Amino acid sequence: MEAPKLVYLVTGGCGFLGRHLVRMLLQHEPRLAELRVFDLHLEPWLEELQTGPVQVTAIQGDVTQPHEVAAAVSGAHVVIHMAGLVDVFGRASPEAIHHINVQGTHNIIEACVQAGTRFLVYTSSMEVVGPNIKGHAFYRGNEDTPYEAVHKHPYPRSKALAEKLVLEANGREVRGGLPLVTCALRPTGIYGEGHQVMRDFYRQGLRLGGRLFRAIPSSVEHGRVYVGNVAWMHVLVAQELERSSARLGGQVYFCYDQSPYKSYEDFNMEILGPCGLRLVGTRPLLPYWLLLLLAGLNALLQWLLRPLLLYAPLLNPYTLAMANTTFTVSTDKAHRHFGYEPLFSWEESRARTIRWVQSTEGSVGKAQAAGS
Numbered sequence: 001m002e003a004p005k006l007v008y009l010v011t012g013g014c015g016f017l018g019r020h021l022v023r024m025l026l027q028h029e030p031r032l033a034e035l036r037v038f039d040l041h042l043e044p045w046l047e048e049l050q051t052g053p054v055q056v057t058a059i060q061g062d063v064t065q066p067h068e069v070a071a072a073v074s075g076a077h078v079v080i081h082m083a084g085l086v087d088v089f090g091r092a093s094p095e096a097i098h099h100i101n102v103q104g105t106h107n108i109i110e111a112c113v114q115a116g117t118r119f120l121v122y123t124s125s126m127e128v129v130g131p132n133i134k135g136h137a138f139y140r141g142n143e144d145t146p147y148e149a150v151h152k153h154p155y156p157r158s159k160a161l162a163e164k165l166v167l168e169a170n171g172r173e174v175r176g177g178l179p180l181v182t183c184a185l186r187p188t189g190i191y192g193e194g195h196q197v198m199r200d201f202y203r204q205g206l207r208l209g210g211r212l213f214r215a216i217p218s219s220v221e222h223g224r225v226y227v228g229n230v231a232w233m234h235v236l237v238a239q240e241l242e243r244s245s246a247r248l249g250g251q252v253y254f255c256y257d258q259s260p261y262k263s264y265e266d267f268n269m270e271i272l273g274p275c276g277l278r279l280v281g282t283r284p285l286l287p288y289w290l291l292l293l294l295a296g297l298n299a300l301l302q303w304l305l306r307p308l309l310l311y312a313p314l315l316n317p318y319t320l321a322m323a324n325t326t327f328t329v330s331t332d333k334a335h336r337h338f339g340y341e342p343l344f345s346w347e348e349s350r351a352r353t354i355r356w357v358q359s360t361e362g363s364v365g366k367a368q369a370a371g372s
């Protein structure tokens, strides 16, 4: 076997998806000599990874700082850029979201060009397509399905702009004279170990005596994908980018697996049900106009309270529109272009996520175990 020689850089490597990718790369990329993990906040678990044959280099840095990015990219063969500000709840300002997601991506591209790094994978999002604010359904769509993408919210707007920068950079000459090869992966809603929104719903259910109340009709389907499969797709596409530059360069791929098409809440119950929660109601308990009113009220309160405190509930007009609009993908483009097959079956993805929720503080499972 060839001696390991590749240097990979993962930005945002300490985030929800990033930590899965880091472990996946260490397990499945035998050519890896060094793995650089670049993040604003480094995590203690990185220390545990230092013991293997691959050099794991933790780099505390900010993608908005060109010199920090340049230093991290220098000498890397492959960059997987997933650092970003993921916020649809109004926790961060639109300016911060734009700066980190768009300017940060620009800095990454420029650093690749200057350093002679040829392969760049960008973690985009299904939200660069939709759902749009008009509530148009995207039903089992693929990368070529026409859809009216309308970006009013800062997060999807920033992801769309950043993705465009990455795709336009494909073919640019990097230092040394060779072309840059880029592509973008578009995960749908990711779930799995470490998924904070799932944990928030779980805690809310515990506070409500083990119940959640249906807000969205079960007929509205929402695309979901297991975090391990998203990480796996990144590993595969990064490997294939070099072998099939002409085919993969400048392409976008939805991230998908065999997770069932269900409404956002019904899907969550696949995980939270076995953790002891129950979803009350076969139909939404509140009429849509009332939910819309509550969402609008939350937005108003957020604005009024901003000088005093951060009020950022899960329900706002944007999250309601997202949850209430069908958006599901059905595609085999990633399979055709780089042989992607999900590494984890739905059963395994579900079991792993359930185990993780059950292990979180204050879980019903723990309370029952303590009582028995």
Ligand SMILES: NC(=O)c1ccc[n+]([C@@H]2O[C@H](COP(=O)([O-])OP(=O)(O)OC[C@H]3O[C@@H](n4cnc5c(N)ncnc54)[C@H](O)[C@@H]3O)[C@@H](O)[C@H]2O)c1
Binding pocket: 011, 012, 013, 014, 015, 016, 017, 018, 038, 039, 040, 041, 061, 062, 063, 064, 081, 082, 083, 084, 085, 086, 100, 104, 123, 124, 125, 126, 159, 186, 187, 188, 189, 190, 191
């Ligand atoms: N979670 C999802 O459902 C989902 C779906 C589609 C796409 N994505 C995309 O996947 C990527 C990872 O998302 P995630 O859910 O793991 O989010 P996350 O917030 O858990 O991880 C993002 C990481 O980026 C880091 N980061 C933020 N700002 C930074 C900066 N200025 N410089 C360096 N690092 C910075 C954070 O510290 C964090 O570790 C994002 O680009 C997101 O847009 C996520």
Ligand SMILES: CC(C)CCC[C@@H](C)[C@H]1CC[C@H]2[C@@H]3[C@H](O)C=C4C[C@@H](O)CC[C@]4(C)[C@H]3CC[C@]12C
Binding pocket: 086, 088, 124, 125, 126, 127, 188, 189, 190, 197, 215, 216, 264, 314, 315, 318, 319, 320, 322, 323
């Ligand atoms: C009306 C309430 C009861 C339910 C609110 C659910 C809401 C918090 C959920 C619904 C859809 C979720 C988003 C969706 O899964 C896809 C993405 C794309 C990704 O890039 C970032 C996360 C995000 C925006 C999910 C956030 C949580 C949402 C809005």
